[in-house]
């Protein structure tokens with residue numbers, strides 16, 4: 079016999095909406111931020127079943143008075159922290175300069191990482207220089223922290239004759255094999271499971287190197303995100319999977335990616351994988367969380383999913399104007415502050431730094447960027463890239479097949 | 494009559510269909526509050542509410558899959574894939590599911606969805622914001638594939654696509670959004686307002702899928718093109734002085750085979766132009782059709798002008814792009830042979 083529900087009520091669909099839109103006063107009142115220092119640091123080989131509170135916690139080391147507190151406080155010398163500050167400032171100066179270059183028509187496109195510099199720089203510092211990185215387009219700080227020449231990055235962005243990638247890629251889609259940075263794809267999320275595959279290979283070979291990859295909050299919706307977690311979990315691959323939750327995916331707030339009811343770190347729980355959630359604007363906390371995950375991976379204790387809780391302070395890209403979808407003042411009111419400012423204040427508190435040294439360093443990185451850009455621009459800019467036209471057909475395959483030879487001939491002839 | 498660029502015409506088509514048919518729902522990445530990264534859905538959520546026009550997670554496979562489910566329920570979903578280059582995560586849902594649902598269920602279920610996606614290059618978008626993947630879809634039986642070249646056609650074809658009970662892939666050449674780009678990238682941009690096809694009625698009209706348009710009548714050679722290449726072909730014809738008949742295919746599947754054959758039978762020559770890569774591109778299908786239908790009328794080998802068989806490059810975009818000079822060279826070759 080068929081059964082029917084009596085007096086069923088009309089169903090309704092839930093469409094998530096952010097708290098504030100343009101015209102509203104920014105409001106982060108609903109954010110519950112636990113104080114720094116309160117969270118115990120489990121041993122890095124701890125069983126996953128004992129870690130399931132961590133995806134809903136928030137690892138914080140720097141407190142409101144800029145002191146480093148609690149068990150997660152990393153063992154980092156002041157000198158190393160000053161280097162970290164410099165790398166973050168260089169990243170920001172680089173971003174500003176390349177945005178200006180794009181506005182002047184020297185590049186077709188650019189993506190800044192403003193406000194997210196601690197994610198890339200502190201994570202690079204917490205990993206071994208030989209570990210393999212599979213970043214998204216917003217972790218230029220990884221390359222900078224690894225000492226990759228900014229001129230090289232600039233040539234890629236200007237798409238000129240100095241670009242190792244032969245002008246083929248959209249600006250910011252770097253590739254730097256020598257620095258252990260995998261070629262970036264414009265397709266979101268595709269590299270997340272590839273990083274897992276690299277890590278599986280490293281384990282298959284009895285190697286000691288681990289892999290790390292990054293996606294944004296929005297990208298966690300792609301199937302590839304879940305492929306990565308499944309494979310990483312099944313094979314306990316030595317990999318660190320990072321979600322940079324900067325609250326926005328172009329115009330969509332994190333609720334559209336499924337961030338309303340559960341944290342992104344909590345995705346780990348369903349896969350039986352360790353998950354950490356960390357204040358992404360706290361250099362020390364980011365370093366500590368990453369180091370814990372790296373130790374866990376190196377101990378063959380499995381992969382970790384890290385959610386880096388931060389805010390995209392700039393536009394999505396040079397093609398975007400965020401004032402169309404979020405309050406202008408929102409970035410300035412982000413309760414977790416600015417990563418550079420916070421590390422600077424911590425160093426000043428430790429008497430390892432001063433405002434005048436800060437100013438001098440600002441001038442130094444600005445000058446470094448200016449000099450590098452002059453150098454890079456001398457090799458061409460978009461529209462006058464000075465790239466050999468014949469190179470169009472190289473690298474499609476290892477060797478040029480006959481049909482591409484014929485097409486190259488035709489291009490030479492017809493122009 | 495209102496003057497619209499292609500974005501406004503597409504927006505108008507969606508507006509008309511949301512107004513006329515309660516079953517129409519519009520969704521995709523950034524299409525709701527913001528109105529789409531190309532602004533094609535601007536104002537629609539404000540007008541029709543969040544239950545009709547909404548943002549989705551960044552999951553193209555999920556977008557198409559849920560559209561199939563909604564279509565099976567009885568809605569008429571219109572989805573946006575932000576760039577055609579990002580349609581591949583939805584490939585399985587389109588090829589294995591949307592395209593075959595009607596067939597495998599013996600007509601019990603079908604998926605009347607429309608998938609809009611900006612395609613083509615010419616905006617320095619590099620390899621992942623420039624592709625023309627139409628032939629991957631024309632090869633799949635059960636799918637229809639449409640590519641407009643003017644605001645007027647974009648609106649009429651999009652309305653027809655939405656009203657169609659089969660799944661339709663609707664590729665929008667993004668380089669045409671703001672003007673009839675003819676391939677001369679070093680010249681100032683011509684706005685649509687200078688073009689007759691920017692006159693677009695406010696209300697409802699549909700252009701039947703499967704009917705090509707003769708955009709320039711001529712007697713010496715037939716040029717088959719679609720999307721951006723229609724305007725490039727017109728420029729090449731103008732500059733070469735050949736009296737060519739330029740046909741805008743408008744829909745690739747169903748294809749206006751009779752229209753094509755009638756023209757080539759008259760001119761005896763044929764040049765095919767597309768921006769997509771060459772090998773197994775839609776031009777290959779067109780060559781086969783012309784050969785099958787017009788072999789005894791042909792006075793010269795069929796010419797094909799296409800993108801090279803390489804990923805769309807960033808810096809060397811204009812060396813990839815099959816511009817008016819390359820089309821003119823093909824016209825000349827076609828005319829020299831007899």
Ligand SMILES: Cc1ncc(C[n+]2csc(CCOP(=O)(O)OP(=O)(O)O)c2C)c(N)n1
Nearest residue numbers: 216264265266294295296297326327328579
């Ligand atoms: C497969 C795919 N779909 C869509 C896009 C277009 N797109 C580029 S960036 C972006 C938003 C990504 O947001 P998020 O993952 O949060 O990273 P964020 O930009 O905030 O760093 C979108 C939708 C793309 N590049 N690839």
Ligand SMILES: [Mg+2]
Nearest residue numbers: 294295326327
């Ligand atoms: Mg984001």
